[in-house]
Amino acid sequence: MKKKKGRTGRRRTRKRMEVSAVNQSCDIRYVQLRKWLKNRGFRESQLRAVHFPDTGRGLMTTHLLQPGDLIISLPESCLLTTDTVLESYLGNYIRRWCPPVSPMLALCTFLVTERYAGDRSLWKPYLDVLPSSYDCPVYWDPEIVTLLPEPVRQKAEQQRSIVQEFYSSHVLFFRSLQSLFRENPESILSYDAMRWAWCTVNTRTVYMKHAQRDCFSSEQDVYALAPFLDLLNHSPGVQVEAAFNDEIRRYEIRTKVQYRKYDQVFICYGPHDNHRLLLEYGFVAANNPHQSVYVTTGKCMLGLDFLPKKKTTRRVDLIKARDFKILKFSCTHFPQSLANAVKLC
Ligand SMILES: C[S@@+](CC[C@H](N)C(=O)[O-])C[C@H]1O[C@@H](n2cnc3c(N)ncnc32)[C@H](O)[C@@H]1O
Incomplete structure (x- = not known):
């Protein structure tokens, strides 16, 4: 029978885990991101970007966090929403386009065109820390998808068709943006670029409801990309309070559980089973009570x-x-x- 570890054993294990986690906050990309956030009203936080051996990149706290404590409070000016898109050079193109585009398409188009803008983009420090690809099934080889067990295979194939359709049904809209680029817009707003943007929105946005606007289709507008906050990984066992605070115009997350200094801080993306986590986010959670x-x-x-x-x-x-x-x-x-x-x- 496996012997249970005592307190010292557990402490040693924790120490070993801490040693193998790699602090990334001195990386120039994170330094630039923090500077950018500060210029937009984000106050210094006790969270640091760290690469953890079990979950990949996430956020570590440098202080003890008690239940009820604020994990993060991000001002509205740091959030990328459809308001951001409408206020940008894309705004008039979107308002003029018929039939109206979806909020998802507006966000994806903006992400791709801003990434293309490179150094000229006001969102560059954020774009620089986004993953360059994702682990969701839409990125997998079709032969790998066929190896999935039946119900999840069907959903993975559905996801691939949804993204394919999402791209091909909007090619005319992409062409309408020709005057913004020297190149052919279809070479910038390509299938690969839109797939990347679709996964960015699907795996990283927080819920933030916006009023229905005539320039958008009737699909719900509930997305906000939240730089830095979106480095928080999921744990099915934690509880948080997360919402946009209308009074102070900040997106806030409070923990309902305790974190020790140097722990990874988690949020819960929802009571998802591992099939859903794999399809929507490209990973599975160990000891998932919602399995x-x-x-x-x-x-x-x-x-x-x-x-x-x-x-x-x-x-x-x-x-x-x-x-x-x-x-x-x-x-x-x-x-x-x-x-x-x-x-x-
Ligand atoms: C909102 S992002 C969180 C930050 C992300 N790890 C990063 O480096 O940008 C969501 C993505 O993080 C990863 N992720 C989140 N929770 C995870 C976990 N418990 N284990 C492994 N990967 C996780 C998945 O790739 C997921 O699509």
């Missing part, structure tokens, strides 16, 4: 055949009535009798 089991209806029906009829008739009727193709069970509530029966099928 689920997916069973095709056919297999589940076969499994139910092994169980006493009295117990299962209502469930079978429900499955048939709703025409479910795949059933999702939370791991903690997956009935053991059904698990055994499905194993037999």
Whole structure:
């Protein structure tokens, strides 16, 4: 039997983890980012960008944080939203375009054109620390996607089609931006560039609801890119309070759990199972309490055949009535009798 570690053992392990985490805050890109944030009203924070061995880049606290403490407070001027896009050189193009573009398209187009602007971009310090590619299935080789188990494979393929369609259905809008560039706009707003922007918005935005505007389609406008704050990684076990504070016009996050000095600080992206985390964010979480089991209806029906009829008739009727193709069970509530029966099928 594996021997349990004592307090000293645990402390040594923690020390080893700390040693292998690499502080990146002296890297010129983070120095520039902090300077840029400060110029936009962000006050010095106790968070530092660090590369952690288990989660990759994240934020570490240099102070003890108690439940209720503010983790970060980012002024509105640091947030990149559709307001930013409408106030930019893209604003008039968007207002004139018919049918109206979606908030997602506006943000993605802005990200790509700003990245193309390089040193001329007001958002350069932020763009410089964004990942150059992502681990979501839309970046994977199609052969790798085919290796995924059934329900998640279908969703991964759906994601690839969504991004493909997102790009190809807006080529005319990209062409309408010709007067902004010397080159052909399609070479700048290419499929690869839009895929990068789509993943940037999908994996990094915080929820911030904006009023519906006539220049945008009816899709909800709920995105805000939040520089530096978006370096916070996900842990399914933590709780935070996160929202845009309308009174002081800042996006604030408070922790509901304690962090010791030099701990990595986490937020929770939502009660997502590992399928969803893989599809939407390109990673899976260890010890995820929201983990689920997916069973095709056919297999589940076969499994139910092994169980006493009295117990299962209502469930079978429900499955048939709703025409479910795949059933999702939370791991903690997956009935053991059904698990055994499905194993037999
Ligand atoms: C909002 S960003 C967080 C910062 C990100 N790690 C970075 O370097 O920019 C979300 C992305 O971080 C990564 N991530 C977040 N939580 C993670 C975790 N617990 N383990 C591994 N990767 C994680 C995933 O790639 C995810 O798409």
